Amino acid sequence: MPFASDSAADARFHAIREAGSRSPRCFRGEPDKSDSSRPISEIFGINTFNERVMREKLPGKVFRKLRQTIRRGEKLDMEIADSVAHAMKEWALERGVTHFCHWFQPQTGLTAEKHDSFLSFDDEGQAIERFSGSQLIQSEPDASSFPSGGMRSTFEARGYTAWDPSSPAFIVEGANGKVLCIPSAFISYHGEALDQKAPLLRSMEAVSQRAREILKLFGQKDPGRVTTTVGPEQEYFLIDRSFFHLRPDLMAAGRTLLGAKPPKGQELEDHYFGSIKDRVQAYMQEVEFELYRLGIPAKTRHNEVAPAQYEMAPIFEEANIAADHNQIAMEVMRRVALRHDFALLLHEKPFAGINGSGKHVNWSVQSAEGVNLLEPGDTPERNLQFLVFLVSVLKGVHKRGALIRSGVASAGNDHRLGANEAPPAIVSVFLGEQLTRILDAIERGENSQESTEKRILSLGIGKLPIISRDQTDRNRTSPFAFTGNKFEFRAVGAAFSISYPLAMLNAAVCEALEEIGSELKQRLKDGAPLNRAVMDVVKAAIVETKAVRFEGNNYAEEWVEEAERRGLPNLKTTPEALDVLTRADDKRLLKRLGIFSAEECEARYHVKMERYIKDLEIEVETVRDMAYTMVLPAAYRFQGELSNSVESAGRALAQLKLDARVSGSIKRQSDQLLGVLEQIGGLHESLESLDRAMDKAGRAKKVGEHGRLLAENVVPALAKVREHCDALEEKLPDGYWPLPKYREMLFIS
Ligand code: ADP
Ligand code: MG
Numbered sequence: 001m002p003f004a005s006d007s008a009a010d011a012r013f014h015a016i017r018e019a020g021s022r023s024p025r026c027f028r029g030e031p032d033k034s035d036s037s038r039p040i041s042e043i044f045g046i047n048t049f050n051e052r053v054m055r056e057k058l059p060g061k062v063f064r065k066l067r068q069t070i071r072r073g074e075k076l077d078m079e080i081a082d083s084v085a086h087a088m089k090e091w092a093l094e095r096g097v098t099h100f101c102h103w104f105q106p107q108t109g110l111t112a113e114k115h116d117s118f119l120s121f122d123d124e125g126q127a128i129e130r131f132s133g134s135q136l137i138q139s140e141p142d143a144s145s146f147p148s149g150g151m152r153s154t155f156e157a158r159g160y161t162a163w164d165p166s167s168p169a170f171i172v173e174g175a176n177g178k179v180l181c182i183p184s185a186f187i188s189y190h191g192e193a194l195d196q197k198a199p200l201l202r203s204m205e206a207v208s209q210r211a212r213e214i215l216k217l218f219g220q221k222d223p224g225r226v227t228t229t230v231g232p233e234q235e236y237f238l239i240d241r242s243f244f245h246l247r248p249d250l251m252a253a254g255r256t257l258l259g260a261k262p263p264k265g266q267e268l269e270d271h272y273f274g275s276i277k278d279r280v281q282a283y284m285q286e287v288e289f290e291l292y293r294l295g296i297p298a299k300t301r302h303n304e305v306a307p308a309q310y311e312m313a314p315i316f317e318e319a320n321i322a323a324d325h326n327q328i329a330m331e332v333m334r335r336v337a338l339r340h341d342f343a344l345l346l347h348e349k350p351f352a353g354i355n356g357s358g359k360h361v362n363w364s365v366q367s368a369e370g371v372n373l374l375e376p377g378d379t380p381e382r383n384l385q386f387l388v389f390l391v392s393v394l395k396g397v398h399k400r401g402a403l404i405r406s407g408v409a410s411a412g413n414d415h416r417l418g419a420n421e422a423p424p425a426i427v428s429v430f431l432g433e434q435l436t437r438i439l440d441a442i443e444r445g446e447n448s449q450e451s452t453e454k455r456i457l458s459l460g461i462g463k464l465p466i467i468s469r470d471q472t473d474r475n476r477t478s479p480f481a482f483t484g485n486k487f488e489f490r491a492v493g494a495a496f497s498i499s500y501p502l503a504m505l506n507a508a509v510c511e512a513l514e515e516i517g518s519e520l521k522q523r524l525k526d527g528a529p530l531n532r533a534v535m536d537v538v539k540a541a542i543v544e545t546k547a548v549r550f551e552g553n554n555y556a557e558e559w560v561e562e563a564e565r566r567g568l569p570n571l572k573t574t575p576e577a578l579d580v581l582t583r584a585d586d587k588r589l590l591k592r593l594g595i596f597s598a599e600e601c602e603a604r605y606h607v608k609m610e611r612y613i614k615d616l617e618i619e620v621e622t623v624r625d626m627a628y629t630m631v632l633p634a635a636y637r638f639q640g641e642l643s644n645s646v647e648s649a650g651r652a653l654a655q656l657k658l659d660a661r662v663s664g665s666i667k668r669q670s671d672q673l674l675g676v677l678e679q680i681g682g683l684h685e686s687l688e689s690l691d692r693a694m695d696k697a698g699r700a701k702k703v704g705e706h707g708r709l710l711a712e713n714v715v716p717a718l719a720k721v722r723e724h725c726d727a728l729e730e731k732l733p734d735g736y737w738p739l740p741k742y743r744e745m746l747f748i749s
Contacts, residue, residue, distance in 0.1 A: 007614075039215060043289075044293075047293045079134055087318060105186070106187065112223065141161060160188075166320055170328070228318055228363065254621050294332070349412060363502070395541050396510070403504050404427050405427050414715075428568065477555050511608045574711065612707050623722070634738060635679070635683075642676060649665070
């Protein structure tokens, strides 16, 4: 192999050798290797303070009260807090836990924790373990270092974390000890939401209230709590850790800011559902082992479309728990990756030119009895009810597409949405052929003379559950697709906390449920029979929301034009999308539903815009650094050698009086030199333009303007820099290139 011993690429070749010679890792070996061969049912949830443990450890009365709090999403009765804390501590101590923490989700996209030991002293000064109800319920981290968007001025830096009893406490096992984590919401001194969880919980409550109103119209006297159910499919990349450490861009920005396309990418379509490499499978198995212990119901694993890309999908749960579990899962995946000498990439677009990663968030609503309200039923009543919920979703997405889009806005996701391989930034709904036929028939008023029962059945709804779940009735390009008994929201980015996107989606649907509910109520009050009233309201909603339904190819250029004609918003960049949070109408909605006050909206806007700005600043700094300290030096070196070569060949030509064939070879060498010189010149110019674009953006007076200028000028300037770097990568000798190449990162593991 051409290992040039004195070259900057030494480290790279070393990494290639390392990555190529690793073998699959066994389980961590601790606490008990044999655990991994036990049935999943035996290890599932053993590190969680779940209902079974509560029942076992708590006095009957306390257990019943706590369970009620959890099931109904109610406030915790302070009287039982000490008792619950005591039981939790006893359970944790039995499992070797020494510390506890309130585990919460500030607006960084990550989770936060501050550990406290159980250590305390009794009256005699003896060391003991203590954990009180108040420690369980609330803690007061210094909130001033978390993003708040101006919600807290520094003199009022207090923020509280408050236990969310609906999400089970869990134990995180480290190499040298265990920590009890208490899922918590993070709120300011005045009760404003500072985290991801609070808005999700509020939106779930809002959906529940409106959905219950509808259920009442269908004759349920006192319907219990309606929950949002969610199953997030998580896509990710795994590359060898040695490569990761040699890429400043992956380390700082999470994505490759340069890197030429490999000769083979995903063209052969040989990766999706392909057999999983041993090393990767060993990784997945250990991840699942850890997830099961934490009560996270991982269900499927497979290769994804791009090389080195994979997916993990859990069984769906109540949204709040699914969101917590997804955050924990991302963290577990990251940690286990290190143990297997992988680096986990959760960025939405780690590699240019091949598929990015998203989170397909499967979403539905479920009654207190566990009935999926988006599942067509066996009876006419059920199907009427199904139609009401279905058109409410259509209505919500139709009216609030922009708000939903704003919920998935980030610098990373901008590379995915609208990049012709992921759902576009235009939010439309795919229903599938079956349902489209049914809605079209309802719209035409077909069979309207017949009884509702007959009509619904004759429309084929009774057969829906079987037929529409057929794999062929799929549209992989839609951002929001009905898949038989739930919607799949595909525009969420892989690195996202799903809480915020869900809160925005819930808000949109909530408003529609409210409107549909009150129209129904009015008609019933006017004396219409239920069937009639429902079909009229459903029909009106179908007509109203027609523009948002799209069954074609969402990646096609024609769709962009068509969507524009239909009046659907196409918010291509994050700053455009975030502007929605400043619109009076959207703010009013969020406020009315109790999800965000006007101030909280403002704060979210600031936090998200500032994050966008910082993400881009990091990218710019990193790419400058790589260009000046890695790419250009390598290019100069080759350029110097080429010049020498051309020169000495010219001398030889003169001395030896060689013929024209040889002078052609010199001409080609000088062309090669010229090509390198051109790219070096181009790279310098593009770096200077990048600096100018940054300066201009930096002079903006407001964050929104700053963001907009970055999106308009800096993002394309970054792409230009990349173009020249990538051209140089293709021109320079392999042994001079210091950065792991795409072909290595994507194919060696
Ligand atoms: P598909 O083949 O349509 O992708 P799966 O059954 O594999 O369907 O489900 C994909 C994801 O959707 C899984 O995470 C699953 O748990 C979740 N899911 C299924 N039903 C629901 C539901 N009612 N609400 C939310 N998520 C659901
Ligand atoms: Mg799916």
